């Protein structure tokens with residue numbers, strides 16, 4: 166059977182700073198959806214990478230006494246190492262300083278230019294270096310209302326610049342949003358973008374002359390391509406664009422661009438306009454997620470509360486971090502990262518919920534049956550309830566994942582785990598094991614537990630790949646979930662299981 170393709174991307178991260186929780190969040194979410202799709206039989210292309218050009222990188226390098234490429238080469242490794250640590254299954258990792266990217270940016274520039282959408286003029290105004298964004302008069306008024314310490318650093322610029330005729334795309338964009346409501350998600354974010362575009366679009370400055378750390382504008386000395394024009398093109402570069410066959414033909418347009426809410430405008434207004442102008446098709450969905458605060462405060466370097474993902478992984482493990490980030494808040498909304506809440510989820514849901522179910526069930530198979538999965542007898546009402554509840558959970562989890570409702574999917578999986586844990590309590594296999602004539606019933610209960618654990622490993626896999634594989638090893642299955650039959654009933658009697666180590670370690674709760 167021909168596999169359906171699925172292409173998911175994360176933003177490419179600036180190398181002016183080391184990775185933090187925000188970067189880890191999007192990448193873990195993308196990994197989860199990529200694993201889910203691959204396990205469901207899709208051919209998946211999952212892209213992440215780094216954004217290495219622009220004024221901000223140039224300035225950071227200067228301040229640190231490095232060249233921009235030295236800075237990029239040093240910091241990119243931190244991202245790559247973190248993704249390994251977090252079990253990220255990306256297909257490619259793109260750096261915008263690679264020659265293949267240079268080629269793709271020049272090509273899309275030329276296509277846009279050929280379409281009459283580039284012209285030379287003078288730009289006079291303000292530039293926000295941190296966000297690499299041109300500031301309009303209205304934005305400037307808003308910024309000036311902020312307390313001085315929270316205003317972004319602005320540079321006044323007056324230079325020759327190439328402009329992109331964004332104003333031409335107001336109507337086509339509005340039409341696209343209304344014909345493809347799935348283009349921007351969640352809905353409330355789409356409404357924001359629609360009102361922004363309805364408010365009118367001004368042509369966009371897409372080249373700079375007062376610095377040189379970027380891709381040169383084709384055939385135009387002294388101009389470098391605006392860093393967002395450069396960065397957005399990465400989604401094409403990785404697929405081998407400008408070559409139109411191979412991966413490009415196979416995976417473009419992207420199924421989902423995952424982005425934070427602060428960079429939605431670049432992805433949902435500028436990017437589709439560039440693509441329309443270049444005659445390329447548009448991504449199917451741009452999904453904007455919310456922002457994390459930390460212990461109730463905005464995360465910032467000056468407050469010194471930036472969460473370092475490597476540290477969290479070192480302290481609690483990568484699976485715990487993945488679970489917490491996707492379980493704690495609905496994807497799309499803002500939320501708070503707090504140690505107390507992480508500890509309570511780990512102890513309550515991972516240790517007492519999943520960990521306990523696996524260890525008590527396999528412990529009993531070891532103790533009462535020498536570690537061999539028994540033959541089940543006729544299912545009673547309680548086994549039928551577990552089977553039917555699994556059927557429902559499986560369908561709901563799939564539809565939740567299609568909507569990127571990670572937290573809802575996890576809460577449903579954990580409801581199922583709770584149901585099975587209650588089944589253990591009410592069937593009390595430890596009593597059956599002592600009663601004569603109950604061997605058959607004991608067999609049915611313990612087989613049901615082994616089977617429940619098997620299907621839980623399938624449900625949990627996209628979120629907790631290592632845990633799923635550890636569970637599978639305990640129950641004698643191969644780590645490869647994609648070949649596994651997810652229908653109820655596939656645990657083979659006679660399989661050997663081992664209880665082994667606990668899946669999760671309880672975290673000591675700090676007293677106030």
Ligand code: MSP
Nearest residue numbers: 176177178179187188216396397424425426456457
């Ligand atoms: N380089 C651009 C993206 C170019 S994509 C073509 C960029 N890079 S970034 O490194 O600054 O940030 C990337 C992502 O981190 C954004 O999606 C942003 O929303 C996210 N986050 C930054 N702080 C965050 C939180 N506190 N919480 C959640 N996500 C956050 O922008």
